[in-house]
Amino acid sequence: LTVLAGGVGAAKFLRGLIRCIDPAKITVIVNTADDDTFFGLAVSPDLDTITYTLADVAHRRQGWGLDGDRFHCLEALKRFYPDGGWFRLGDADLATHVYRTDRLSAGARLSTVTAEITRAFGVDSTILPMTDYTVRSIVITDRGKMSFQEYLVKHRARPKVEKITLKGITGVQAAPGVLRALREAELVVIAPSNPILSIQPILAVEGVKETLIKRDGWTVAISPLVGGRAVSGPLVKLLDDVRHYPPKALSIAQFYYPFLRAMVIDRRDWARDADEIDSHQIMPIASDLVFSTAEKAAAAARTMLRALDVR
Amino acid sequence: LTVLAGGVGAAKFLRGLIRCIDPAKITVIVNTADDDTFFGLAVSPDLDTITYTLADVAHRRQGWGLDGDRFHCLEALKRFYPDGGWFRLGDADLATHVYRTDRLSAGARLSTVTAEITRAFGVDSTILPMTDYTVRSIVITDRGKMSFQEYLVKHRARPKVEKITLKGITGVQAAPGVLRALREAELVVIAPSNPILSIQPILAVEGVKETLIKRDGWTVAISPLVGGRAVSGPLVKLLDDVRHYPPKALSIAQFYYPFLRAMVIDRRDWARDADEIDSHQIMPIASDLVFSTAEKAAAAARTMLRALDVR
Numbered sequence: 001l002t003v004l005a006g007g008v009g010a011a012k013f014l015r016g017l018i019r020c021i022d023p024a025k026i027t028v029i030v031n032t033a034d035d036d037t038f039f040g041l042a043v044s045p046d047l048d049t050i051t052y053t054l055a056d057v058a059h060r061r062q063g064w065g066l067d068g069d070r071f072h073c074l075e076a077l078k079r080f081y082p083d084g085g086w087f088r089l090g091d092a093d094l095a096t097h098v099y100r101t102d103r104l105s106a107g108a109r110l111s112t113v114t115a116e117i118t119r120a121f122g123v124d125s126t127i128l129p130m131t132d133y134t135v136r137s138i139v140i141t142d143r144g145k146m147s148f149q150e151y152l153v154k155h156r157a158r159p160k161v162e163k164i165t166l167k168g169i170t171g172v173q174a175a176p177g178v179l180r181a182l183r184e185a186e187l188v189v190i191a192p193s194n195p196i197l198s199i200q201p202i203l204a205v206e207g208v209k210e211t212l213i214k215r216d217g218w219t220v221a222i223s224p225l226v227g228g229r230a231v232s233g234p235l236v237k238l239l240d241d242v243r244h245y246p247p248k249a250l251s252i253a254q255f256y257y258p259f260l261r262a263m264v265i266d267r268r269d270w271a272r273d274a275d276e277i278d279s280h281q282i283m284p285i286a287s288d289l290v291f292s293t294a295e296k297a298a299a300a301a302r303t304m305l306r307a308l309d310v311r
Numbered sequence: 312l313t314v315l316a317g318g319v320g321a322a323k324f325l326r327g328l329i330r331c332i333d334p335a336k337i338t339v340i341v342n343t344a345d346d347d348t349f350f351g352l353a354v355s356p357d358l359d360t361i362t363y364t365l366a367d368v369a370h371r372r373q374g375w376g377l378d379g380d381r382f383h384c385l386e387a388l389k390r391f392y393p394d395g396g397w398f399r400l401g402d403a404d405l406a407t408h409v410y411r412t413d414r415l416s417a418g419a420r421l422s423t424v425t426a427e428i429t430r431a432f433g434v435d436s437t438i439l440p441m442t443d444y445t446v447r448s449i450v451i452t453d454r455g456k457m458s459f460q461e462y463l464v465k466h467r468a469r470p471k472v473e474k475i476t477l478k479g480i481t482g483v484q485a486a487p488g489v490l491r492a493l494r495e496a497e498l499v500v501i502a503p504s505n506p507i508l509s510i511q512p513i514l515a516v517e518g519v520k521e522t523l524i525k526r527d528g529w530t531v532a533i534s535p536l537v538g539g540r541a542v543s544g545p546l547v548k549l550l551d552d553v554r555h556y557p558p559k560a561l562s563i564a565q566f567y568y569p570f571l572r573a574m575v576i577d578r579r580d581w582a583r584d585a586d587e588i589d590s591h592q593i594m595p596i597a598s599d600l601v602f603s604t605a606e607k608a609a610a611a612a613r614t615m616l617r618a619l620d621v622r
Contacts, residue, residue: 038410039410039413040409040411040412040413040414040416040417041413042559066387068381069383070381070402071399071410071561072380072381072383072402072403073384073403073405075403076377076402076403076404076405076407077406077409078408079406079409079431079432080406080407080410080427080428080431090383091381091383091384091387091402092383092384092386092387094384094387094389094409095384095385095387095388095390095407096387096390096391096392098350098351098352098384098405099350099388099391099392100410101351102350102351102352103351105351105416106351116391117391120390120391121390231580308414
């Protein structure tokens with residue numbers, strides 16, 4: 001079973017999925033287009049959110065960062081970076097970035113380093129960056145061009161987005177294992193992540209979309225919308241800004257159209273969305289998609305697996 | 312006034328000196344041969360000890376590191392570096408190393424970065440690394456070859472030292488401002504540091520010894536010995552291991568012989584050492600050299616300045 005994942009939304013789903021399926025049988029392919037460099041340190045927010053969540057050490061309430069982490073180093077960094085500190089890196093979290101930076105400087109590939117980090121955290125699933133190369137989401141807004149983290153965290157997703165481009169994406173190779181994990185999986189799940197910011201970059205990596213189109217098994221997406229609102233992040237605003245899409249299941253499905261065969265939508269959206277999805281030859285599956293607890297996410301995962309007859 | 316300095320011993324003296332002389336008139340040339348890389352971060356222990364002490368933020372008891380610092384990041388780093396963590400880098404201290412590493416990776420010189428760091432800490436004195444290039448003390452012991460920090464911190468200076476070599480020293484240029492600070496100073500003070508580990512590397516930098524020999528003003532050393540023991544560090548053991556020198560003032564003076572014109576020795580050593588020093592055309596100055604408080608260091612600095620008629 002292979003999952004395409006962004007950050008917090010995907011992590012919350014995965015926290016449930018590993019209660020239904022042996023974690024060792026799960027491969028997660030993670031977006032790295034929102035990676036960034038802070039204080040010279042290589043930060044991979046989505047990879048870390050997934051890793052910390054699967055290791056059960058993530059911060060419960062906020063979803064990212066480490067539970068119980070402090071910010072002494074960040075406070076001290078502000079002495080040197082008066083404009084820094086808006087990206088909240090905790091003391092223990094920083095250790096991950098220091099290690100990643102150290103290894104990358106020594107010439108190691110991001111996928112190798114990611115395997116080392118997940119192993120150090122005792123994660124049994126395989127977590128793969130979409131690519132070992134540097135791809136960056138550049139957000140073009142009414143307040144200028146900015147990195148994704150500047151848009152999301154520094155400016156709290158307030159600027160109006162005109163366009164999102166992927167710097168470095170042209171012809172970029174998938175990380176080792178990515179295409180095989182897509183080809184050989186019985187089921188590919190697109191996590192309830194932002195299709196524009198988190199999943200599109202993965203699909204833009206050389207060979208990913210082609211492999212998804214060619215494969216025989218199911219590809220299912222979990223809708224990141226509940227009752228016309230995003231479970232987390234600026235999805236609704238972005239759908240409108242960038243595509244003028246309304247906040248409904250079909251708007252999400254359209255990003256995955258050529259290979260999507262099923263979609264889990266929230267019960268609250270069923271009446272409005274199910275028939276429309278179905279009319280596009282995508283099987284709708286109803287579930288509760290507010291993953292406030294791991295058990296709720298597990299229930300949705302179980303519903304999905306049962307509907308698709310995967311065990 | 313220019314001071315040649317190592318780490319903790321020098322810092323304790325400087326803490327007193329800045330109470331007698333306008334800190335802005337003091338240039339400190341600091342040993343960088345015990346710099347090292349931990350977790351991929353560029354650590355300059357002597358530069359930082361001097362900076363933190365002059366900024367009055369150093370850890371009171373231990374002399375190095377920042378007062379009140381915690382070790383959450385270091386604890387988390389052990390997850391990735393099972394053999395690491397013996398070099399105690401605090402959370403706030405790490406910020407300095409992260410910044411230094413970031414700037415050096417961007418191509419900045421160590422002297423530039425050091426100026427930025429001292430400015431950020433509000434230090435009024437000029438702190439210069441001896442060189443912008445990488446020089447490393449390699450300690451050859453009965454337990455093998457090791458870096459200086461491995462010898463001092465990891466192995467607690469226990470191995471028997473056969474030899475100390477300076478990797479990268481050949482023809483290495485002094486950092487900008489170093490030779491001028493030596494040439495133009497009214498007084499050059501060699502801080503009570505380890506002559507073998509801390510001062511010899513500075514003297515080995517191209518032009519330093521020559522400039523000291525040629526200059527007209529006083530050059531004075533503060534003895535790092537009190538009653539035949541080192542104020543801090545493995546000095547006595549090293550003098551014996553490396554040179555078979557006894558722990559007395561003349562053994563220190565011999566490292567500085569061609570340019571040393573005065574030496575401050577502890578009152579406890581006066582009866583034994585003063586005449587011997589004097590017979591080598593080095594003016595002995597008596598003071599109390601246990602710098603347990605800044606006021607005691609200031610008293611010694613005042614005694615020295617008065618004896619040399621420097622104000």
